[in-house]
Amino acid sequence: MTHIESGVGHVRVEVTAGSSEEARALADAAVDARLAACAQISGPITSVYRWEGSIHADEEWRIVFKTADDRLAELTALLVDRHSYEVPEIVAVPVEGGNPEYLAWVTESTRPRP
Amino acid sequence: MTHIESGVGHVRVEVTAGSSEEARALADAAVDARLAACAQISGPITSVYRWEGSIHADEEWRIVFKTADDRLAELTALLVDRHSYEVPEIVAVPVEGGNPEYLAWVTESTRPRP
Amino acid sequence: MTHIESGVGHVRVEVTAGSSEEARALADAAVDARLAACAQISGPITSVYRWEGSIHADEEWRIVFKTADDRLAELTALLVDRHSYEVPEIVAVPVEGGNPEYLAWVTESTRPRP
DSSP states (O other): OHHHHHTTTEEEEEEEEESSHHHHHHHHHHHHSEEEEEEEEEEEEEEEEEETTEEEEEEEEEEEEEEEEEGGGHHHHHHHOOSSSSSSSSEEEEEEEOOOHHHHHHHHHSOOOO | OOOHHHHOOEEEEEEEESSSHHHHHHHHHHHHSSSSSEEEEEEEEEEEEEEOOOOOOEEEEEEEEEEEGGGGGHHHHHHHHOOSSSSSEEEEEEOOOEEEEHHHHHHHSSOOOO | OHHHTTTEEEEEEEEEEHHHHHHHHHHHHHHHHSSSEEEEEEEEEEEEETTTTTTEEEEEEEEEEEEGGGGHHHHHHHHHOSSSSSSSOEEEEOEEOOOHHHHHHHHHSSOOOO
């Protein structure tokens, strides 16, 4: 099954977490559930945002998932459920190309178990 | 107000800066002006580019902003104005999904002050 | 020549490599061949994936290229050819805006040599 034959598109999904341990737990859960083909954790990063009128900065970690777009809704649901934040950042951008063999692997790796 | 009700889309905007201090100043300025909901600073990174025929590599920092697409033009103008580079890298990619509650927060956080 | 006049779009291309040395060699090769205007290397990152039924984690480096979309196929071919992995991750997302002067520089920097 190739990306083109299957007609499945792909997304790059960016998530932040408050510790490297939480990032790793979310990465493991999503990949184990076949809701993402891979997850890449980087950090620490400095997150800047406004809260009650003033600017705050926190240390966070970033997770980048690659998955098929027909798995995005279920991936989002799993992450929202497992995440310690009430409203976690989960931001998906469309993949429009790249290595077709790699994208075929992403599709295959995210098919639900029969 | 939700992302869908409001009809506002979102973008992920990547910017580079020559120091962590400059990255932090740009992040603070954009979030304070409600031109981005959040900014995430990471680095150092190694930037490779061609200049006058040979390959150069510099240490830089990366800032990733999340904002509403109706604020992108003004965010870009602020960053170009404040940045120490003559032609700073500012690259926006479209957000096509993710956590709807998070995207609604991005929209709300970037509405101009009345 | 500007981005708008030229009609060329742009992509953000993410690649992973097993060492900082390999990441740097791929970055240099692509920029030198005018297949990308710039490359940014960051890491180490932790890559999580499933292999033969269990979850694995490896240390990797990430390269982010900015290029014109009419150069993506050739950039992908060069990276697949030079990469030590059999099926390297190469994932392109569309650029929908940003600093027009920067995007014009990306276009100019990636025109094939006459």
